[in-house]
Amino acid sequence: MKSILMPFFLCFSVLFYAQKTDFQYSYKATYNLEYQEDSTDENSILSESFVLYLSDGHSRYSSLGTAIEDSIGGSEGSEFHYMIYKNYKENQLILTEKITADKYKFKYKQDLKTIDWEIQPENKEILGFTVQKATGSFAGRNYEAWFAPELPFLDGPYKFNGLPGLILEISDLKDDYHFSLTEFQEFEKPVTKTSNLDNYKLVSQEELDQFRDDNNRDPIAAMRNAGLKIAFSKKEHEIETRKMLSEKYERRNNPIELQE
């Protein structure tokens, strides 16, 4: 019997490891985003929390839900599933996103410098920090940002960066997207977040945006195409669910980055 079993147990010794990278962060900034989902409906204001993990020379930004998903798994019902890694040494920004029940992993890269900021003389106070105003335009929207020179991070929510101090508040002039800091803390010990950016397929921003759009338009078809079995007890139920999802898709017509 032993001789029969041996080949099977030999299989165990073959273990496979993937390359993983540990990122360490010492600070965390939490933002609340209020955004108008439907550009035609002023009452369609939604909000969500985002976390920006900061360290010397790099940072990671995502919705709170995506951050929880990343650490414990599962789906947290966030509307924003991407993570943005900013690397100041390489002057590079990487956006990664898992789409369709985490079946697909994509990323795109772009230059860190996205905005030519103009410093304005106005000051105000946010949560006890003195902040100064700066203005700039990005992806079809004009922004007004408030940064805190006391917090010497060149960072901010979303892709915003490059001011001499952390951006504590930023909104576009139509106020469709409004980020404001709710929390800033320093960790006693740096926290480690593991991720393997090599597992994400490099595509262009246009490709990723197009695919995200396809997925949002018909998530059921997307999941089926990805090999997940989704059945309904009656065809009517499926149609009803699809109808609901497609209404949601139509409402969601006001992205942060506009087509230029």
Next chain:
Amino acid sequence: MEKILFIILSIFVLFAGYSQTEITGQVLDDKSKKLSGATVMISKDSVSSILAYGISDADGKFKVTVKSESESLFLKVSYIGFATFEKTILNKAQQLVVELSPSSEALKEVIVKSEILQQRGDTLSFSVAAFKGKNDRVIADVLKKIPGIEIRPNGGIYYKDEPIQKYYIEGLDMLEGRYNLANNNLSADAVSKIEILENHQPVKVLDSLEFSERASINIKLKKDITFSGTATAGIGAAPLLWQARVTPMVFTKKRQAIVTYQSNNTGVDASGEVLNFSQNFYGNNFDIDKENWVSIQNVSLPPFSSERWLDNNVHLLSGNILQRIKKDLDLKLNISYLNDYQQQDGSTQTRYFTPTDTIDVIENTNNDIFISKLEGELTLENNADKNYFKDQLAFNGSWNAKRGLIDRPDTRIMQQMGNPFFGIKNDLGLLRTVGKQLITFTSNTGFAENNQDLLVKPGQFEAIFNDGEPYEQLQQLVSTRKIYTDNSAGFTKALGKFTIAPKFGFSIQNQQLDTDIFLEDGEEVLDADFKNRTEFVESSVYFKNSFRFKSKDETWNLSLSTPLEFKSFRLDDDNFEETRELDRLIFEPYFSMNKKLSAYWDANASAALRYDFGELQQLYYGFLLNGYRNLNRYNAPISEETRQIYNAGLGYRNPLKQLFLSASYSYNYSENNLLYSSNIGENGTTILEAVALDNNSDNHSFRAGGSKYFRKMKTTLKLNTSYNLSKRQQLLNNTLAEVNTRSLNFRGSLDAEISSWLIANYSGNYTTYTSGFEDGDFQTIETHQHTLDLYFYPKDNQYLSAGGEYYGNSLSENGTNYFVNLGYQFTFEKPKMDLNISWRNILNTDTFINAYNNEYYYVQSSYRLRPSQVLATLKFTL
């Protein structure tokens, strides 16, 4: 604070008098290392706002251009982890070197609103309010919208493609797997949250010892004491149709109860509501399922919804109660009773091919089926942190009767069948922690009794029973009893990343089969060839060290299991001296692997070895009349089959192009020690016997499929094909024949969103099935199916659906079937009610004509459908 060094290397005055000043320089740390990313800020003085700023580059160098009339400027240089450098400088172009010294001073922390993340482990919580649509009534309507959740047509709930483990309401598992009852009737308004417990281990003792990959669902209610439920009432014509259902329920912290009563004659299968999806976690080799030894001739059922063909009259009553006796200790009682009367009408034409002949049988069938079934379960469960105890006593009784009339061109045959059944079992499971390991003990014991009889008038198989002369009647009596016990003890121990769980046990099952055949006036057939007095003992001593290993990183997924078992079989018959015995040590390894080749490609492969041994249904010596024209016996050694199963597949999924392709191949090879011999008589009577002769069979199957989404047309096109090739040996009318079958299938579908108020679906299916012996094919049947469905949404609170179907086959002369159905739903806001009107079978097609073939025969059948009917139902929550 430490002293800050500031060195001015040199000063160049270039554009004195100009208001624009360029300040350049370099930032270094205390060890003269270049600091990149430091912020350099210039303001008028220490309190005013920043005028200009710069950021140090990879060499630590910066450049700031300031426009200011002021004589002096204030310079600030910051970097994380270093003290901020501050200095008043002259408003002159200059080059500076700034050396920063480390600082441990913390940055100011602020918290506006505390967002304390609860340690929720693997629990995902969904607010019902967020997912509930305005047309959603019961919790199933909401559940099916949650990502990852799927509700299959029979009501089974799957999460990420795996069946859920438990369905809790407020943390209590009242229904023991019969969750359809709650899912379809608990009002969504009463529920606050749906929690998905991922990797849920329902047995607390096993938590942290045995990793579970499956999820459970917990329904959180809004109130501590909840009364809920739904009621449906429907009426229709013609003839008079009714549909009624009332399901009240109550939930408190310590007691839960659901009662349901349902009745309809509209073809709805009520038993689905009490289907049990639970899975026994400690495994069980034996059960008290009802066995059918005899049957009356049936007509194959149509492939669409039973509401269009099932002629029924059903009543179902079910009660479920849970009482929490004390912390972690629950007592549960689940009882249901179902009564149904069904009628079946149809006709079949069967053609048998033998190596020498073809035989045709024409039968018009008319069946009456009476079903009466009682099931109950009493459970005591103690699920504490250190101990687990569960004892479940279940009983199962049914008193079914069937009457069948067969009209053949020259004769009319009556069949009458009764099959009362009773079974009772007790399952006990005990787990206890001793030190750091876990001791497991299970004991399952059961008893079941079947007394079936089949009466056929006039008698068949005249050559065997009455010297070739016609005779009045033939009756088969079958009586079976079985008793089993399966006991095991084991322990579970965690060793780092692995868990080992050796289990030692023994099981024994004793089955007794007594059969007799009687002719007219109670005359018994005394020949021992037509009697069974069989005792079959199956015992097994097993050592299952189901060592599982799973490497689940980003690209590889491997799995291997290696169970070992010693099985022993012994069969005695009073009428035969010889005893049949079989002892085998079996090892059934299973290996599978999955590899992600690139972002879009993945490959998988698996291999398995399986052993199957004869069950009592294929082991009796004496002939048994299974159906009015089927006599079977297995006068041969115990059957033994070894199967090898291989599978490989390749997938390509490119979501950017919305193109998805997959292909797979699988191969099965099996070796069997018995060959089955069929002797088909002129009037279709079949005598089946087993012959000891080593033989093998194999099967190849290929599959390929693809789908593509066309963005501009909002349309998805899907195409699939499969090809199957199989070969096996068969004795047909005493001639050894190799039967080959080939089947080819094409499926296609189009899904189009034509406008926001109109969705259209089309699907088509084409199959050919060919069978033949070595020397040639004898039959090919082509079948086609086309379905078109249109869904209109004129308003938010109503929808209209219209569907058309076509079924056809190449064999039947009038084998084309057309159907049209209409449905309409209106939702009232106040009071909350759904009105549903459906008009089924508008063309009033009276029969469904179908054809299919098997290895050596084909069947054309027609099934009488329900006529064109209109039904209106009103559904509301209690």
